[in-house]
Amino acid sequence: MAILKVFKRIRKPNLYFTLVALAIYIIVQVLLSAGLLNDFWRGILFWGAAITMVSLGLNLIYGFNGQFSLGQYGFYAIGAYAAADITYRWVNSDASGVVVGFLGSLLVLLFFMGIGAFLKRFYGLLPLTKFMAYLVATFAGYFIAVKFLAPALGPTLMQLLGGPYPGAVGRQIVFLMALLGGATIAGITSYLFGIPVLELGSDYFGIATLGFTIIVKVLLDNTDTLLPFPEMKGARGMVGIPAWTTWTWVFITLMAVIVIMRNLLHSSYGRAIVSVREDERAATLVGIDVASAKIMAFVLGSVFAGLAGGIRAHDVAFLHPNTFNFIQSFNPLIIVVFGGLGSMTGTIFTGFLWIFVLEGLLRLILPPGFETWRFVVYPLMLLLMMLLRPEGLFGSYEVPFLRRLLPPIPARKSSLEGQSEEVA
Amino acid sequence: MTAALSSLKKPKTREEAILSRSNARWLNRLAQGLFALFALFVLYILIKGFIASPAVFLQQVLNGLQLGFIYALIALGYTMVYGIVRLINFAHGDVFMVGAFTSLYTISILDLHRWPLRIWPGIPETLGTLIGVVTVILVSMVTSGFLAVTIERFAYRPLRSRPRIAALITAIGVSFFLEYFGALPFVFTNNYITYPRSFDIVVYRAGTISNLALGGMWGLFGAALLAQAVLIALSRKGNLTAQAWKDHPLVRFGLLFGGFMAAVLTLTNLHVEMNGKLWDLTASNIMLVIMGSSIVLQVVLHYIVRQTRLGKAMRAAAYDKPASRLMGINVDSVITATFALGGGLAGAAGVLYATAFKQVYYLMGIIPGLKAFVAAVIGGIGSIPGAFLGALIMGQAEVLSAGYISTPMRDAVSFSLLILVLLVWPQGIFGEPPGEKV
Numbered sequence: 015m016a017i018l019k020v021f022k023r024i025r026k027p028n029l030y031f032t033l034v035a036l037a038i039y040i041i042v043q044v045l046l047s048a049g050l051l052n053d054f055w056r057g058i059l060f061w062g063a064a065i066t067m068v069s070l071g072l073n074l075i076y077g078f079n080g081q082f083s084l085g086q087y088g089f090y091a092i093g094a095y096a097a098a099d100i101t102y103r104w105v106n107s108d109a110s111g112v113v114v115g116f117l118g119s120l121l122v123l124l125f126f127m128g129i130g131a132f133l134k135r136f137y138g139l140l141p142l143t144k145f146m147a148y149l150v151a152t153f154a155g156y157f158i159a160v161k162f163l164a165p166a167l168g169p170t171l172m173q174l175l176g177g178p179y180p181g182a183v184g185r186q187i188v189f190l191m192a193l194l195g196g197a198t199i200a201g202i203t204s205y206l207f208g209i210p211v212l213e214l215g216s217d218y219f220g221i222a223t224l225g226f227t228i229i230v231k232v233l234l235d236n237t238d239t240l241l242p243f244p245e246m247k248g249a250r251g252m253v254g255i256p257a258w259t260t261w262t263w264v265f266i267t268l269m270a271v272i273v274i275m276r277n278l279l280h281s282s283y284g285r286a287i288v289s290v291r292e293d294e295r296a297a298t299l300v301g302i303d304v305a306s307a308k309i310m311a312f313v314l315g316s317v318f319a320g321l322a323g324g325i326r327a328h329d330v331a332f333l334h335p336n337t338f339n340f341i342q343s344f345n346p347l348i349i350v351v352f353g354g355l356g357s358m359t360g361t362i363f364t365g366f367l368w369i370f371v372l373e374g375l376l377r378l379i380l381p382p383g384f385e386t387w388r389f390v391v392y393p394l395m396l397l398l399m400m401l402l403r404p405e406g407l408f409g410s411y412e413v414p415f416l417r418r419l420l421p422p423i424p425a426r427k428s429s430l431e432g433q434s435e436e437v438a
Numbered sequence: 439m440t441a442a443l444s445s446l447k448k449p450k451t452r453e454e455a456i457l458s459r460s461n462a463r464w465l466n467r468l469a470q471g472l473f474a475l476f477a478l479f480v481l482y483i484l485i486k487g488f489i490a491s492p493a494v495f496l497q498q499v500l501n502g503l504q505l506g507f508i509y510a511l512i513a514l515g516y517t518m519v520y521g522i523v524r525l526i527n528f529a530h531g532d533v534f535m536v537g538a539f540t541s542l543y544t545i546s547i548l549d550l551h552r553w554p555l556r557i558w559p560g561i562p563e564t565l566g567t568l569i570g571v572v573t574v575i576l577v578s579m580v581t582s583g584f585l586a587v588t589i590e591r592f593a594y595r596p597l598r599s600r601p602r603i604a605a606l607i608t609a610i611g612v613s614f615f616l617e618y619f620g621a622l623p624f625v626f627t628n629n630y631i632t633y634p635r636s637f638d639i640v641v642y643r644a645g646t647i648s649n650l651a652l653g654g655m656w657g658l659f660g661a662a663l664l665a666q667a668v669l670i671a672l673s674r675k676g677n678l679t680a681q682a683w684k685d686h687p688l689v690r691f692g693l694l695f696g697g698f699m700a701a702v703l704t705l706t707n708l709h710v711e712m713n714g715k716l717w718d719l720t721a722s723n724i725m726l727v728i729m730g731s732s733i734v735l736q737v738v739l740h741y742i743v744r745q746t747r748l749g750k751a752m753r754a755a756a757y758d759k760p761a762s763r764l765m766g767i768n769v770d771s772v773i774t775a776t777f778a779l780g781g782g783l784a785g786a787a788g789v790l791y792a793t794a795f796k797q798v799y800y801l802m803g804i805i806p807g808l809k810a811f812v813a814a815v816i817g818g819i820g821s822i823p824g825a826f827l828g829a830l831i832m833g834q835a836e837v838l839s840a841g842y843i844s845t846p847m848r849d850a851v852s853f854s855l856l857i858l859v860l861l862v863w864p865q866g867i868f869g870e871p872p873g874e875k876v
Contacts, residue, residue: 142861145861232850
């Protein structure tokens with residue numbers, strides 16, 4: 015009877031959502047184990063999940079916070095390359111990637127917290143000052159990690175995780191650290207980038223983020239010559255990444271992204287984020303810290319993109335800078351717009367549908383010459399969408415689990431009501 | 439400093455923490471100092487490069503000038519469109535690409551650049567080629583302008599009352615459509631195509647430039663400068679005729695054309711020996727054509743915007759659309775005219791770019807388009823002289839960073855420049871201070 019009571023206290027939508035998610039997980043897992051889903055469709059599924067995570071991040075930045083960003087693929091690329099580098103070094107029995115990428119990033123986060131507390135004691139800070147302070151902290155943190163932490167902790171960690179246990183356990187822990195490391199590095203980058211750039215208006219912000227994506231692509235093209243990462247092999251593409259992504263990992267990360275984003279949006283921070291989209295000035299007037307709401311949405315969206323990058327990198331086991339070309343970075347934007355700005359359901363649905371139809375179904379059905387026509391048809395669809403249904407497929411519809419619970423609006427006093435009607 | 443140190447003591451309550459905050463002036467100074475140090479470092483690299491080989495450095499500057507003048511033409515379209523409809527016209531770079539391809543076909547299939555020579559065989563070669571080149575540029579301008587107007591009519595106008603972001607996404611869609619429609623095998627194909635120049639390249643070195651040309655350019659510059667000075671002096675005294683003539687396009691043309699041409703030709707004509715080697719700076723006729731046509735188009739644009747009824751309407755619409763509608767201005771047709779002008783300039787830029795780099799490609803418009811937008815932002819968006827100056831800065835930044843910082847990073851440097859400029863100078867050079875209309 016006690017169990018029944020607990021069940022009664024769970025909200026119905028939450029229960030259904032969990033059950034449906036578990037059912038999907040089990041069905042796909044069974045299909046995969048039984049070999050009914052071949053490698054092609056498995057790849058499509060994983061790809062769809064990665065794109066959905068990137069697009070959810072963009073929806074948080076653009077759909078919920080109103081910051082028009084084209085930089086999502088830059089953070090996706092950073093997450094992918096960082097996570098891939100960590101595991102690549104690990105399988106080549108070098109634990110420095112884990113130490114620097116994961117522990118170093120945690121150290122930088124610690125420094126960030128210290129600097130944040132220090133800067134709180136001043137007023138009249140310029141964005142340049144903040145940017146410089148955090149930049150110095152980043153360099154210091156990674157310098158310490160590379161110079162001192164890596165030689166000190168590397169061999170120990172290697173022994174601890176690579177040695178006595180069955181390899182699988184250590185491997186999963188390293189993979190988790192790689193995913194989190196990649197996501198954290200993407201988050202740190204977006205924080206540094208966001209401090210100066212989020213002060214700009216939305217158009218300038220869009221162009222600056224587009225510039226960011228181009229800069230990342232150029233840097234990735236020259237990782238072996240300009241940056242000290244010879245294993246990334248620059249424009250030739252990075253090979254030798256362990257293919258560790260499994261359906262379980264994909265499912266867990268996707269669910270984590272959805273639940274974190276949902277809970278954030280239902281919290282007071284989420285309401286602050288949405289209010290900034292509606293009207294910045296009004297948000298300031300009711301006491302919302304607009305700058306911090308913006309940066310929170312931007313950083314969290316980038317973290318999601320970085321996480322998706324790690325998943326994708328360990329799925330295809332090959333990374334090439336052209337995958338992260340800025341032309342590709344319009345994909346999440348189109349997905350978000352199609353699904354409906356500010357609708358998580360729409361983004362999830364469209365994200366999977368996008369990859370399923372365009373990369374899976376049409377590739378199988380249509381003749382090879384179709385490739386060249388794809389990009390002629392997308393923009394036309396986009397144009398039609400903008401003209402006919404600018405709010406997207408789902409508008410602001412959400413499934414009950416993601417829908418916000420609002421207390422019922424109390425009836426207003428009648429005299430005021432009549433007045434406001436007239437004014438409107 | 440003491441105030442800052444005292445602030446390190448731990449405050450007890452939240453209120454106390456807020457009240458005991460100290461001014462961040464010294465921290466800001468420190469950060470600005472660090473930033474200045476960084477700028478000085480870049481300057482040091484450039485100066486080192488200049489001292490190591492002044493000739494190479496100056497040659498880079500000349501090449502950057504050529505690039506900058508092309509960017510200027512594209513940037514003008516961006517800045518005008520943004521000024522009026524507040525839309526980043528992402529498709530502008532692709533209009534530029536279509537301009538280049540149009541000239542490819544008019545040259546290779548229609549043989550348009552040689553029409554004067556075919557019709558009047560007796561015409562002097564130089565004059566015939568000049569007329570032919572101008573025709574090619576004009577045809578591209580008309581095509582691109584028409585394309586820009588079509589885009590505006592069918593993609594942007596239906597969305598004018600919608601949120602701005604809808605138009606922005608549409609612009610991205612149009613840009614994609616133009617690119618990948620062009621990539622289709624029966625349109626432009628998705629290969630790099632070698633561009634047949636409409637005239638033969640002539641390289642000028644020290645000693646090959648006639649004194650007449652050099653003197654003429656300096657004379658033009660000097661005369662324009664003198665005229666400008668006299669007109670300004672007279673208009674200060676209240677002479678209305680002088681005031682009207684002060685900004686006359688002829689004066690402007692003389693200043694820009696004479697000044698830049700004289701500077702480039704003089705630099706090229708320098709006969710300096712250093713360490714036993716000649717400087718050997720070169721300029722090509724392509725560079726001169728690019729500079730010349732860019733300046734002419736710009737002066738024409740400046741004339742249209744400043745001194746015609748259309749220009750007045752454009753400025754009014756940029757300032758306040760509803761009010762200008764009330765004053766009887768047909769805002770829709772003004773916007774169409776703006777797109778036509780911007781598209782025409784982009785088409786001309788496409789021809790010049792293809793002539794300079796001898797290659798056309800269906801994605802060629804993206805990077806120059808974005809750089810031109812960056813140039814417009816640096817100069818202060820909405821301002822025509824700003825776009826020009828910003829474009830010259832962008833050209834120099836690209837070429838110098840390719841030469842002295844890192845060749846593959848030149849695109850990255852250009853976009854970092856955007857972020858840096860927005861950081862320290864958010865309105866750009868000639869931009870208006872942000873005043874929100876409430």
